[in-house]
Amino acid sequence: MTLAINIIIGLIALIHLYIVWLEMFAWTTRAKKVFRNFPPELFEQTKVLAGNQGLYNGFLAAGLIWTFFITDPIWKMNVALFFLGCVLVAGLYGAMTADKKIIFVQAVPAALGILLILLK
Numbered sequence: 001m002t003l004a005i006n007i008i009i010g011l012i013a014l015i016h017l018y019i020v021w022l023e024m025f026a027w028t029t030r031a032k033k034v035f036r037n038f039p040p041e042l043f044e045q046t047k048v049l050a051g052n053q054g055l056y057n058g059f060l061a062a063g064l065i066w067t068f069f070i071t072d073p074i075w076k077m078n079v080a081l082f083f084l085g086c087v088l089v090a091g092l093y094g095a096m097t098a099d100k101k102i103i104f105v106q107a108v109p110a111a112l113g114i115l116l117i118l119l120k
Contacts, residue, residue, distance in 0.1 A: 005120065008113040009064050009080060012087060015105065016061035023054030037099055060087055077117055084113045 022031045027050040028043045043050075063083035070076040091106025 005116045012109050013061045013064040016057045020054045020058040023050040081117055084110045
C-alpha cells in the first residue's frame with residue numbers, strides 16, 4: 001500500500017510541477033494549447049496572474065515532495081493528508097469555476113491518495 005501511496009503522491013507532485021511550468025514560464029506559448037477554453041487574447045494580459053497561480057501550485061508540489069523526506073510515519077501521513085487535501089479543494093474549486101476536467105486532473109487523484117492513506 002505504501003508503494004501505491006508514494007506513486008500517487010509522486011504523480012500529483014509531477015502534475016503540479018507541470019502546472020507550475022505552464023503558468024509561470026509557458027503561459028503565452030504552450031499554455032494556449034492546454035487551456036483552450038481561455039480566450040487567446042487574454043493570455044498576455046493575464047501573464048502575471050497566471051505566474052502567481054503557478055507559484056501556489058509550486059507550493060503544493062513542494063509539500064507533496066517534502067513527504068518523501070519525512071522519516072516519522074505519522075508526521076509523513078499528516079503532511080501528505082494536508083497537501084493532498086489542499087489539492088483536492090483546489091481541484092474541486094477549479095472544476096466548479098474554471099473547467100470540469102480539473103476534477104479528473106487534480107481532485108480525483110488527490111481523493112485517491114487520501115483514501116489510500118486512510119485505508120492503510
